[in-house]
Amino acid sequence: MNIQGKTALITGASRGIGRAIALELAQHGAKRLLLVARDLDRLNELAKEVSAFGVEAIVLSLDLTQTVEVNISIAQAWRDHGPIHLLVNCAGVAHQSSFLRSQLLDVQEEIAINLIGMYTVTRLVARRMASQREGRIVNVSSLMGKVAAPTMATYSATKFAIMGFTQALRGELAAHNIGVTALLPSLTDTDMARGMQWFRWVAVMTPKQVARALINGLNNESPEILVGWQSHLAVWCNRVAPWLLERILMFTAPQVE
Numbered sequence: 001m002n003i004q005g006k007t008a009l010i011t012g013a014s015r016g017i018g019r020a021i022a023l024e025l026a027q028h029g030a031k032r033l034l035l036v037a038r039d040l041d042r043l044n045e046l047a048k049e050v051s052a053f054g055v056e057a058i059v060l061s062l063d064l065t066q067t068v069e070v071n072i073s074i075a076q077a078w079r080d081h082g083p084i085h086l087l088v089n090c091a092g093v094a095h096q097s098s099f100l101r102s103q104l105l106d107v108q109e110e111i112a113i114n115l116i117g118m119y120t121v122t123r124l125v126a127r128r129m130a131s132q133r134e135g136r137i138v139n140v141s142s143l144m145g146k147v148a149a150p151t152m153a154t155y156s157a158t159k160f161a162i163m164g165f166t167q168a169l170r171g172e173l174a175a176h177n178i179g180v181t182a183l184l185p186s187l188t189d190t191d192m193a194r195g196m197q198w199f200r201w202v203a204v205m206t207p208k209q210v211a212r213a214l215i216n217g218l219n220n221e222s223p224e225i226l227v228g229w230q231s232h233l234a235v236w237c238n239r240v241a242p243w244l245l246e247r248i249l250m251f252t253a254p255q256v257e
């Protein structure tokens with residue numbers, strides 16, 4: 001997909017990977033960006049940066065757990081600023097903990113944002129993309145959507161679910177000329193990662209590197225975009241010697257209370 005002259009909606013645009021993706025899309029010639037997250041000040045700041053590239057920025061301050069409000073607001077945005085050619089579902093939360101100490105409220109939040117939030121936006125946008133018979137949807141999963149690891153059980157569960165959701169949609173929406181892609185970042189230096197204890201030996205990526213990998217993947221029409229050589233190695237190892245990878249993960253995982 002060539003982003004030149006296109007309109008994109010990015011959730012989770014206020015910070016981290018979503019913000020970097022918005023800036024990268026602006027630099028690659030997007031015409032209009034719809035920026036979604038809760039923090040209005042950060043979104044306005046990003047809108048200013050994006051406008052400096054000559055790109056029109058529309059700010060939508062939304063909490064993705066508020067389904068009715070999200071539906072109304074994005075439907076209006078499509079009417080006023082659409083059609084949307086590219087949807088990037090990037091908003092997400094992660095709670096790291098030992099499973100035995102995990103809290104139901106944390107798991108509910110991960111499911112509400114990572115899964116139900118993604119479902120809500122995707123359903124609304126995909127229906128409209130299907131009517132115009134054009135579109136691309138990018139769902140941000142994680143390396144932990146391919147390789148689960150200690151201390152991240154519930155987060156990994158949502159990211160594995162996103163891989164299944166993405167694969168099913170890819171098959172189903174192809175008939176409507178809508179492409180569906182999974183983006184799988186590994187550990188990336190953002191607020192999310194800063195709140196965690198890190199795995200040993202894992203190289204940390206920058207949000208910009210992730211955003212660049214997405215642009216390359218979109219240009220190549222890749223169905224799954226793994227970011228960084230360590231991710232490729234981990235997925236390969238998981239395929240040929242899963243027992244070995246499990247040992248390595250147990251050894252490198254942080255000791256979280």
Ligand SMILES: NC(=O)c1ccc[n+]([C@@H]2O[C@H](COP(=O)([O-])OP(=O)(O)OC[C@H]3O[C@@H](n4cnc5c(N)ncnc54)[C@H](OP(=O)(O)O)[C@@H]3O)[C@@H](O)[C@H]2O)c1
Nearest residue numbers: 012014015016017037038039064091092142187188190192
């Ligand atoms: N960082 C990593 O190591 C890593 C690795 C693999 C995958 N990922 C995935 O990459 C995506 C982005 O993560 P990140 O690292 O950039 O995290 P981040 O810096 O914490 O940013 C999370 C984004 O999600 C938005 N968000 C959270 N809750 C929301 C809600 N209820 N409604 C609307 N927006 C909400 C936040 O905006 P507001 O707070 O303004 O609402 C923010 O823009 C996530 O899906 C994450 O799982 C991250």
